[in-house]
Amino acid sequence: xxxxxxxxxxxxxxxxxxxxxxxxxxxxxxxxxxxxxxxxxxxxxxxxxxxxxxxxxxxxxxxxxxxxxxxxxxxxxxxxxxxxxxxxxxxxxxxxxxxxxxxxxxxxxxxxx
Amino acid sequence: xxxxxxxxxxxxxxxxxxxxxxxxxxxxxxxxxxxxxxxxxxxxxxxxxxxxxxxxxxxxxxxxxxxxxxxxxxxxxxxxxxxxxxxxxxxxxxxxxxxxxxxxxxxxxxxxxxxx
Numbered sequence: 001x002x003x004x005x006x007x008x009x010x011x012x013x014x015x016x017x018x019x020x021x022x023x024x025x026x027x028x029x030x031x032x033x034x035x036x037x038x039x040x041x042x043x044x045x046x047x048x049x050x051x052x053x054x055x056x057x058x059x060x061x062x063x064x065x066x067x068x069x070x071x072x073x074x075x076x077x078x079x080x081x082x083x084x085x086x087x088x089x090x091x092x093x094x095x096x097x098x099x100x101x102x103x104x105x106x107x108x109x110x111x112x113x
Numbered sequence: 114x115x116x117x118x119x120x121x122x123x124x125x126x127x128x129x130x131x132x133x134x135x136x137x138x139x140x141x142x143x144x145x146x147x148x149x150x151x152x153x154x155x156x157x158x159x160x161x162x163x164x165x166x167x168x169x170x171x172x173x174x175x176x177x178x179x180x181x182x183x184x185x186x187x188x189x190x191x192x193x194x195x196x197x198x199x200x201x202x203x204x205x206x207x208x209x210x211x212x213x214x215x216x217x218x219x220x221x222x223x224x225x226x227x228x229x
Binding site: 004033035042043044045046047048055056058090092097098100101102103104105106107 | 145147149154155156157158159162202204206208213214215216217218219220221222
């Protein structure tokens, strides 16, 4: 059974640009969450999607957004990139919204220059 | 906001010894806790979980202890092996009415180093 797949693995962007990251959950999993990991702030919850609807949101500015498609795949977008957005972005999936244990992908390493 | 923290950023142990990694949490409403292991270049990998109605749970070579009185969580790894080298995170979440749960709140992690 394939795990959570994130693309691309690495990305370099310039300040002010926007970026879109992609996540394919484990087959059958319908909930997808996104997390940001930085050395300073650690792992922080961004948002969760289930049935194409955002169910939960962390404390991040509106430049961070996401969406989920009917096949449960998800994308997150960051607009007007800042140097501080450099981080490992992790996607996690679980069966349904009410499930508790999440399985993580390997992440997308975003570097903003 | 409230967060889950770990007591030590680095823990060095001899191969074959037992390791104990600690975590303090502050949200008394948290009802589910998970330990994750993260190796370099990878995402967090599930190790073991425990619900707030339990105080101990055992897996293969790992045991999680939960003390709700002092809001403390620990992960015990028996007979530590080189492959156990990684950063270990505790995470907590809270259920809310309607069936869903908060996103996971993570501690800052403990880097477990295995000495040969």
